[in-house]
């Protein structure tokens with residue numbers, strides 16, 4: 001990264017993921033002009049703790065000519081408004097996922113980015129792992145034979161108890177929760193590693209808790225509640241099971257849960273071809289489990305040909321590195337070195353999957369996912 005980077009970032013949202021973007025930008029040497037949080041008082045305190053300027057409003061942030069890239073780390077339901085306004089103000093946008101609460105919102109953002117001719121990215125973190133890129137290469141090289149089946153799950157337990165609360169648990173049913181929040185990652189990962197579109201889905205959602213408790217002072221993602229607060233009815237799903245038909249006859253099944261005791265951030269994907277299988281788990285990100293008829297499944301450390309960015313083989317990478325890798329590729333492209341990173345097209349594809357899954361759950365039938373660019 002150029003130490004005198006011409007691009008300056010501003011980060012909207014200073015919660016769990018906003019802090020991760022700030023950490024990544026600092027590692028990359030991208031100057032941060034300032035941050036904007038939801039509530040003025042706590043945001044100013046948080047900005048001060050991070051040693052950053054706090055903007056008083058989004059208009060003030062957009063009017064700052066020193067800001068070139070907006071990192072949208074706000075809640076899902078503000079992305080469309082914030083991102084479109086940023087693009088119209090001439091800023092580039094790197095947004096958190098899901099890009100919007102409906103596919104229509106995501107399509108509008110994509111149009112706004114194209115009209116403004118600005119760079120648009122969505123932080124699908126898990127694409128940033130070298131082993132995931134190796135998995136994609138394995139499929140493309142034909143090492144697994146003809147790809148036939150994908151099995152994936154994304155299981156967490158940070159919402160296990162009815163006292164666990166987050167802005168996501170208050171979303172309306174149609175916005176979905178487990179599917180939008182973590183299913184979007186699995187859908188994106190499947191498209192990314194297989195290179196196949198997700199064409200139709202059959203989904204069934206379920207909920208462990210119909211009522212949760214909102215604490216007086218809100219709750220940061222992953223923080224456990226203490227039981228004090230106001231009860232409210234929950235409309236979104238804690239769990240989902242989804243069958244997916246992908247292009248080219250590839251079948252997939254996804255299992256999603258945010259109430260799976262003992263599973264912290266257990267994202268796993270396994271691919272089965274006519275010659276072999278390959279599995280990757282987020283909690284063991286350096287390992288691929290490869291299977292063939294000749295052998296037992298064998299654990300392999302990811303190939304040195306897929307190093308963790310600029311570190312030599314043997315240096316393990318984790319989530320902050322994967323996020324940094326996505327952001328690194330975005331800024332490299334901004335500086336003219338075209339590198340692949342997930343875009344608003346990918347954000348739109350994930351939202352189309354989410355919309356279709358919700359519709360399928362409510363109708364009890366298969367629903368087609370509209371075609372989006374691969």
Ligand code: SOE
Pocket residue numbers: 016125156181182185221265
């Ligand atoms: C909470 O479920 C969350 O922080 C997601 O919002 C992220 O996208 C995922 O990477 C980790 O878990």
